[in-house]
Amino acid sequence: MIEKTMIVITGPTASGKSALAVDVARELDTDIISADSRQIYQGIPIVTAVPTFEERGGVRHHLMEMLPLEAYYSASMFEQDALRLAEEIFRERDYVVVCGGSMMYIDALCNGIDELPTVSEEVRKSLMMRHITEGDEWLLEELRRHDETTWQRIDRKNIKRVFHALEVSIQAGRPYSSLLGGKKPERPFRIIKLFIDRERPELFERINKRVERMVEAGLIEEVRSVLGKRGLNSLNTVGVKEIFSYFDGDLSREEAIARIQKNTRVYAKKQMTWFSRDKDIEHVKSEEAIGRVRQLLEY
RNA sequence: GGUUCCAUGUCCGAGUGGUUAGGUACCGGUCUGCAAAACCGUUCACACCAGUUCGAAUCUGGUUGGAACCU
Numbered sequence: 001m002i003e004k005t006m007i008v009i010t011g012p013t014a015s016g017k018s019a020l021a022v023d024v025a026r027e028l029d030t031d032i033i034s035a036d037s038r039q040i041y042q043g044i045p046i047v048t049a050v051p052t053f054e055e056r057g058g059v060r061h062h063l064m065e066m067l068p069l070e071a072y073y074s075a076s077m078f079e080q081d082a083l084r085l086a087e088e089i090f091r092e093r094d095y096v097v098v099c100g101g102s103m104m105y106i107d108a109l110c111n112g113i114d115e116l117p118t119v120s121e122e123v124r125k126s127l128m129m130r131h132i133t134e135g136d137e138w139l140l141e142e143l144r145r146h147d148e149t150t151w152q153r154i155d156r157k158n159i160k161r162v163f164h165a166l167e168v169s170i171q172a173g174r175p176y177s178s179l180l181g182g183k184k185p186e187r188p189f190r191i192i193k194l195f196i197d198r199e200r201p202e203l204f205e206r207i208n209k210r211v212e213r214m215v216e217a218g219l220i221e222e223v224r225s226v227l228g229k230r231g232l233n234s235l236n237t238v239g240v241k242e243i244f245s246y247f248d249g250d251l252s253r254e255e256a257i258a259r260i261q262k263n264t265r266v267y268a269k270k271q272m273t274w275f276s277r278d279k280d281i282e283h284v285k286s287e288e289a290i291g292r293v294r295q296l297l298e299y
Numbered sequence: 300g301g302u303u304c305c306a307u308g309u310c311c312g313a314g315u316g317g318u319u320a321g322g323u324a325c326c327g328g329u330c331u332g333c334a335a336a337a338c339c340g341u342u343c344a345c346a347c348c349a350g351u352u353c354g355a356a357u358c359u360g361g362u363u364g365g366a367a368c369c370u
Contacts (some may be wrong), residue, residue, distance in 0.1 A: 013335075038335055048335080104334050113331055155329070158338040168332085180331060233333040240335095262324070267335050273328065296342040 004189035007293065009096045010035070010106055010275065011196030012268035016205045018049075020196065021099035022057045024293050028095040031060040035084050035109065037065050038237050040073060046214050046222045047239035069226065069234045076116070079108040090189065095297075103274040110193065110234025110280070119171045127167050142166055147175035172218040181280075187228045192296055193281045196289060204265055211239070211261045212270050219243065220253075238263045 007028075009021045025032050034040065038048040042065045050065060062085050067073060082098065082105075098109065107113070131139050136159055143162055144151040146169040154161055156206045165176040172179060198206070222245040226235060230244055239260050246256035275281055284292045 036335090037333085042341065072333065075334075076332050078332095079339055102334070103335095104331080108331080111331090113328085116332060118332085158329090160333090160337045161330085164332070182331095233336075236333080238335050263335085268326085269326090274330080275335095 001259060002094045005095050005297070006086060006098055006187075006189050006191050007095060008035075008106060008110065008193040009196070009289075010099070010101055010103075010192060010193070010271075010281075012198070012271045013049075013054055013101055013264060014210050014219045014268065015103065015196040015198050016204060016206075017099050017196060018051045018055065018073075020286070020289050021097050022051070022055065022059050023290055024084050025059040025097045026057055027098070027155060027290075027294075028093070028224060028297075030093040030095045030097060031062060031085075031251070032099050033085050033089075034064040035060045035078065035082065035098050035105045037073070037078075037102040037105060038234070039100070040078075041067050041069050041071070041234045043226055044222060044235070044237070044240065045070055046099050047215070049210065067234075069232050071234075071283065075102075075104040075108040076113050076259060078102075078105045079113055082109050086189065095158050099269055103271060106193075107278075108193055110187075112182070114182045116176075116179055117169045117171045123171050124167055127163070127170065131163065136162075139163060139166060143169070146170065147177050148176040149175060156294050191280075192293075193278070194289060194292070195275050195278075195281045195283045196286050197283045198286055205225055207264045207268060208261045214239065214260075215257060223247075224240070234264050238267055 007024060009017050009024065009032060010015050021032050036048070038044070039050050040063055041048070051061070063078070063081060086096050086098075098106070100106065139159065139162055140151070140156055143154070143166045146166060150165045150169075154165060156162060169176045169180065219239065220243055223240055226240070226246070227244070229235060230240075235241075242251065242256045242259045242263065245259075246250045246253055247290065251259065282292070
């Protein structure tokens with residue numbers, strides 16, 4: 001019998017992941033699980049490039065447009081949801097396709113992520129208040145008190161991470177560092193991880209064009225419709241912040257669009273950097289990708 | 300044609316005789332819970348030509364380019 005196999009398709013934004021995933025899923029007659037931290041939200045399909053009905057080619061897509069913008073979500077929650085879905089799909093199929101560019105989500109799904117307590121609103125709020133009044137130095141001292149190990153090795157300029165390590169330590173009642181380093185879990189299925197490579201000039205060209213298409217498709221109106229919710233993390237997204245600046249009058253329409261293109265390129269580069277050190281990933285050229293999948297699955 | 304003003308790295312932008320502005324992009328990197336987040340590193344200048352000076356991005360003259368106003 002065939003070993004259950006998860007085919008993970010990732011790559012920089014605008015590299016053509018979604019289309020490839022649909023091709024593969026159709027060929028294998030299975031579903032797609034989206035691994036995208038923004039497409040999971042409802043209300044911003046244009047700016048997050050959610051595939052249209054036609055683009056989905058009849059393939060069922062999971063974990064897409066399923067949460068209100070206010071909802072909290074994380075890599076760990078994604079791991080749980082994706083594993084549960086995969087298990088369900090594997091009951092009837094031998095394959096499942098995962099597609100997305102959210103680096104940490106893919107890492108959590110493939111390699112697992114340590115179990116951490118969910119930080120309560122009370123802990124988070126009170127820490128936030130004190131941080132505001134006492135400042136970064138105080139926060140660092142607190143971290144040192146609660147978790148010397150993490151204090152030693154953390155990037156102390158990255159206050160977001162300092163804050164998180166501290167809030168988890170407080171919530172757990174033990175150092176954050178003591179909660180890490182769990183064993184890499186064994187997944188009950190084979191994982192094939194592919195990264196779509198594209199020449200940088202070509203990728204950048206695709207990004208620029210895609211942003212233009214988004215504008216034509218109603219990007220600005222879409223962002224206007226969520227203007228009242230600005231400030232939410234789900235809207236701290238390339239393509240949304242720049243249009244907010246345009247509404248504020250800080251940028252002209254053209255400047256805003258150019259900046260979206262620029263920031264999308266920056267994001268694509270981050271994705272490339274992240275995956276460049278993943279030794280389990282296979283880099284494939286976009287035009288060779290489908291052939292490589294067939295080869296790997298021994299057709 | 301005349302008068303005045305301007306000319307700084309990809310872009311924005313400070314400096315007005317003598318140590319790195321800064322930001323941003325590019326390039327490179329970090330990453331175990333909001334990750335399309337957050338953070339870090341390197342590189343890149345003083346429009347051009349003369350002159351003054353121990354020393355000029357900074358002062359003087361000219362050249363080129365630009366802006367505003369006048370005719």
